Amino acid sequence: MSAPNKSYDPVEVEALKPEEIERMRDEAIAAFAAAADLDALHEAKVAHTGDRSPLALANREIGALPPHAKAEAGKRVGQARGAVNKALAARKEQLEAERDARVLVEEAVDVTLPYERRPAGARHPLTTLSDRIADVFVAMGYEVAEGPEIEAEWFNFDALNIAADHPARTMQDTFFVNAGQANGRRVGTGSASGDVVLRTHTSPVQVRSLLDREPPVYVICPGRVYRTDELDATHTPVFNQVELLAVDEGLTMADLKGTLDHMVQALFGEGMRTRLRPNYFPFTEPSAEMDMVCYVCRGDSVGNPDRPCRTCSSEGWIELGGCGMVNPRVLTACGVDPDKYSGFAFGFGIERMLMFRHNVEDMRDIVEGDVRFTLPFGMEI
Amino acid sequence: MRAPLSWLREYVDLPAGETGRDVQERLVSAGLEVERVEQLGAGLKGPLVVGKVLAIEELTGFKKPIRFCQVDVGTANGTGEPQNIVCGATNFHVGDKVVVILPGGVLPGDFQISARKTYGRTSEGMICSTSELGMGDTVSNSLGGDGIIVLPPEHEAGTDAIELLELVDEVLDIAVTPDRGYCMSMRGIARETATAYGLPLRDPALLDVPAPNSYGYQVKVADPIGCDRFTARTVVNVDPEAASPIWLQRRLQKAGMRPVSLAVDITNYVMLELGQPLHAYDRNRLDGPIGVRRAQPGEKLTTLDGTQRALDPEDLVITDNSGPIGLAGVMGGANTEIADPVRDEQTGEVRGTSEIVIEAAHFDPVAVARTARRHRLSSEASKRFERGVDPQAASAAAQRTVDLLVLLAGGTAEAGVTEVITPSAPRTISIPADHPDRVAGTEYGRETVVRRLQQVGCDVYGADELVVTVPSWRPDLTDPNDLAEEVIRLEGYENLPSTLPKLPSGRGLTESQLLRRRVGRSLAGAGYVEVLSYPFVGDAVLDQLGLEPGDPRRRAVTLVNPLSDEEPAMRTTLLPGLLGTLRRNHGRGAQDLALFETGLVFQPTGDEPAPPKLTVDRRPTDEEIGALDAALPHQPVHAAVVLSGAREPQGWWGKGYPASWVDAVEAARTIAREAGVELIVRQDQYAPWHPGRCAALYVGDELVGHAGELHPRVIKAMNLPERTSAMELDLERLEQARGGPLRAPRVSTFPVATQDVALVVDTAVPAADVEAALRAGAGELLEDLRLFDVFSGEQIGEGKKSLAYALRFRATDRTLTAEEASAARDAAVVTAAERTGAVLRGA
């Protein structure tokens, strides 16, 4: 057997017969089609494309063929394997799609379920409203000034031109701090009752600002203040104020008016404006009471009994607070030359603004710290 | 001050149709706070007439006395026949003049009158009382007290009573600010009204007054500062029985004063009219000359209200030879008051005050204010003196009183006129003519400025520089800006332009302000709800917190006049307020609560010196400011949280977990992160926390606060939910510990090498110490370290615990070899062993 056996015919190698290869191919494709799921398909894949599958075994036989027959048999087997792999991939894709469709349906959830796993918190609306007011002025170039709540009378009264006999300095309005050195468990501060008070307004911060800084001074002073009122639906002994102080050369009442107008527009929207009415405060001269247009009815309720407004009692205006030109005596007490500088100031209560801006009917809701009141206000106001 | 419109019209010729609301609007714009306009007699409709009681039949058989009366109403009923009226009041007699409303009339409150059957008779109308006519409850005896009105006999039956009793009117109720003393009078309000309308004023103080002489009642003023003017006049032959006429009583009533007797009513009337408080003395009860001086120690005085008062040496008093007879400018004494007339039944002679000495004086506002406050005695007189009375009006007021006593009481004015006057020059103020323009920011011009100042009552001279002499009734006008305000308000605040100043650039919020906002936001983001609680505390809550007697938190600032004697002190810790709020919420049904507060606490040393008394006519020196500040307690900002219930609730998602000490500590870490400082947590024992569940919070070596679960005793004492936890720290100390800007970390992209170690230590060894030791020992290659398990049990041994850490190593410049990572881990374990006695588990 030194010469090739010419009589060797691929046809005679059983496994490589064309009809045999076609059969293997068709069986494989049929098995894939019959596979009901990916597991069955995997078994069919091993059976029909694995190392021991008929086509793989047939492929091995090719090596035994004479050269002239190898090409033809190789081509035939290759085509069959190609068709088988293609069918496998197609079936796999189909079964995966079916599985995905089924699994995603199975994995469907009720997305409307509530999720209160991490309950929300909130900042107090007085804090956020105060911040918001401060931000209006900080954007204009003002700075936020702060000071102590237990304050020397000189800052709270004297420097503000509130003389010793002014009615504000009575026990009806002001909390006075006990004097006296440590004796046992409790002590006061200062030597005489009345030297030190709980500040009745944030105006002492204005005084401190004028003492601390060289003019021009533009500050806003938010903070907690104290008056001897009992808590009821409209009063609280502990409340918050925002005061503004501007001291510069050539400031006028028109500047005060413009600043107030700007503030109410920033806080309550376009078209808002303020009104000044003469009044008296020791620390300002001239002094005024400031009102803003009712932001609910915009004045439409005035003389219009069909459309009454609860926010402004159909007055068309809401009382905001007091304001005026800084009394030159205050400037003198703070070492600012009143011939060179003038100033304006205003102040109002934040609780009151919160009440009418957010329709709060009872002061106690603001004070008591019930989480049901505070939570809806969230982080910003 | 209540100003009846009808009275106001006496001094200003207001347009005929002008209503109270119209006047209110004008006055408000000019700066008078007219709080409301009261409509008197609103809804009242006649016929309402004078009736004469002809006969009274007492009906019996009813629960209360009922009278069936025949009343002559003239021709007001159209027939001239007597009117039959049933009446339930008994304070009138046959022959009395009463006020009758006839069928068809309407009383205030829409009470329609018609003929009707009652008590078995037909009543054709009603005999009226003061309250039924809406005359107010301050009614004189001479008009029938609280019952039926009995009129003076001279009024004819059938006369219209609406007009007679001036029942329909409008009253302006004005809140007078402290600077506008002159508006405590009709004269002052009339002046403002005249200016507001641009109409002339008929000044009621413009009276002819006789010159003072030496034979008036003798007055000796020993304190010319307390009393710079004293006018005394005498009226004799006064009829003690003379009653105040209806018009006088009605004006007093409308102004809110109660008619008393003719002499007193007249002094009150003149005070309302001119603003000058007056006092009437019974000359026969005075003992020698009238004096004015300060009280002497130990002196006493019984005032008109019947109260005996111990006088203070600062009190300014009126005296006679017997001693003090009045608190000057506040209230007279009982001994010299006008006596009520008494009729001698035998002789028919009437005894009462027939000789009256009138005092019209000017007292120092501060002296009066102090005396009124000292004796808690605020009177119509003191209210006016405190705000400033026109000293120039005193003699006119005295004259007006004399005139009315002569006119209404049949008196005779004596010729003696006493006036003790300490002369003072009128006040002048110089202002540039454009000063009001510069204050207002608009251009009025010199002419307008001068005209407005003249309307106020000033004399004005000069061209560019005005010399302004202020009127005697405006003691409040002292400074250039006071004059500017007068001009600006009369020109109308509503006409001011609206401009904005040009500000220098600001620096925005300070670091500390930004930090507080961040802390608030991050705590709210972590589920906490902000609370702003009252800072008042008392011993009770400090006891409940279990604070030892010497605890510095018991050293508190206390108030002279606290709202509640139970809570006289200012908080030294935020916890009482926060825990109280937690309890309130819990009591209202909230289960899972997490609250926070940031705010000041007040920490006195107890050695704060008294603040110095400083002037206000210059800037205090830095030393003086320092001395003021030294008088104040330390007032740092604290932040605190309290929690109870579930931190994470159970739900459809699975189990939740309860709020505990660890959440409280974590809140501190949250704050520290916002502050950019590293928080060191150490085991501690500190009230009010659970001794085994209390963390001390440090930044560096400085203690900044505490956190943990509250002591069960505290929870019980305060009635809090079980396992309530809390944290409090000093935010200012955190702020101060904050370093410069953060240095950015270097991010290595080389692979990570992970090593786990489990260390066994004594139970008492804090995990924080073990972690610190591991970090120190592991060196620079350690990127991160995490405690992933804590375990104790038999396998570990009694009194021991196992801590399992995952260590992540990474170099910035190379891939670490397994040997390098192991070496670093071993070094970490060695250091932990040295510092904490840790033993590698399984080793």
Ligand SMILES: [Zn+2]
């Ligand atoms: Zn409105």
